Amino acid sequence: MLPENEIKRVLTVTAHPDDIDFGSAGTIAGLTDRGVEVTYLLVTDGDAGGNERTLDNGGMAELRRAEQTAAAKHVGVTDLRFLGYSDGTVVQSLDLRRDIARVIRQVRPDVVITHHPERNYQFIAPSHPDHRAVGGSTLDAVYPDARNPYAFPELLKDEGLEAWTVREVWLTSGPTPDHFVDITANVDRKIAALLSHQSQVAHVTGFEESVKGRFLEWGKRAGLPEGGYAEAFQIVPTG
Template sequence: MLAENEVNRVLVVTAHPDDADFGAAGTVALMVDRGVEVTYLLVTDGDAGGNERTQDNAGMAELRRSEQTAAAKAVGVTDVRFLGYSDGSVVPSLELRRDIARVIRQVRPDLVITHHPDRNYQFIAPSHPDHRAVGGAALDAVYPDARNPYAFPELLRDEGLTEWTVREVWLNGGSTPNHWVDITDALDRKVAALLSHVSQVSHREGFEAFVRDRFLQNGATAGLPTGRAAEPFQIVSTA
C-alpha cells in the first residue's frame, strides 16, 4: 500500500453523479486536507437518474452535473470532468477504456479510486451494471492501456499524451474490502456532499441518519472505536 506521502494526485472514476460521494467523499476530503490534487471523472451525466419524469433526459443531465459540481466543492474538489456516456447503457468498451486512459495520462495520478467490477451479492446497490462496467474499464485503462506506449497511439500522436503508470487502485462497493479509512473527521462533509444531490436524495426520509449509521457500522466492522466512521476499499497493487 502506498504511504500517504507517496500520493500527490488522485483520479476518482465513477459511473454517475453521486457515486464518488457515496463511495469515497470522506476519504477524498481527508486527502484534499493533506494537499492531494483530486480529479473526478464521471462517465455519464446521470441523465436517467430521476425518480419522477418531470423533465427530459437532457434537463436531468444538466441538473445532475450541477449537483455533482456542488458536491465536489463540499469536499474541496474543483476538477470535475464528464465523458457524456448514456446513463444505464455503459459497457466496458475499447472506446471507454481509451477515454479513461486519456484522462489518466492527462492527470497522471498516483492512485485511482473506482467501482469494484464484480457483483456484490451481500449488498446489491453498488452493483449497478454501469458501476461494474466502469470499474472494469477503469482497471483496464490503468493496466495495461495508460502505461503502454503502444496502446491507443492516437493519444500520443494527436494529443501528445505519453504513457503513465498508476501505482495503486482502490475499489469501492465490493464484498471483500481489505482497507478502511477512518472518515470521522470528514463525515459532516461527506453528508453535505451527498445532500447536494437533491434530485436523488430529497425524497428519502431519514437519509442523513441512514448515511451516518451506515458509515458508523463500517467503522465497527473495521474495528475502530465506538463512534468512528469508515469507508471500505479493496486495494489493488499495479506493480
C-alpha cells in the same frame, strides 16, 4: 499500500453523479485537506436517474452535473470531467478504455479510485451494471492501456499524452474490502456532499441517519473507537 506522503494526485472514475460521494467523499475530504490534487471523472451525466420527472433527459443531465459540482466543493474538489456516455447503457468497450486512459495520462495520478467490477451479493445497490462496466474498463485502462505507449497510439501521436503508470487502484463497494479509512472528522462533509444531490435523495425519509448508520458499521469493522465512521476499499497494487 503507498505511504500517504507518496500520494500526490488522485483520479476517481465513476459511472454517475453521486457515486463518489456515496463511496468515498469522506476519504476525498481527507486527501484534499492534506494537499492532494483530486480529479473527478464521471462517465455519464446520470440522465436516467432522479425523481424530477418533469425534466427531459437533457434537463436531468444538466441538473445532475450541477449537483455533482456543488457536492465536490464540500470536499475540496474543483476539477470535474464528464465523458457524456448514456446513463444505464454503459458497457466495457475499447472506446471507454481509451477515454479513461486519456484522462489518466492527462492527470497522471498515483492512485485511481473506481467501482469494484464484481457484483456484491451482500449489498446489491452498488452493483449497478454501469458501475461494474466502469470499474472493469478503468482497471483495463490502468493496466495495460495507460502505461503502454503502444496502446491507443493516437493518444501519444495526436495528443502528445505520454504513457503513465498508476501505482494503486482503490475499489469501492466490493465484496472483499481490505482497507478502511477513518472518516469520522469528515463525515459531516460527506453528508453535505450527498445532500447536494437533491434529485436523488430528497424523497428518502431518514436519509442522513441511514447513511451514517452504514458507515458507522464500517467503523466498527475497522476497529475504530465507538462512534467512529469509516469508508472501505479493496486495494489493487499495479506493480
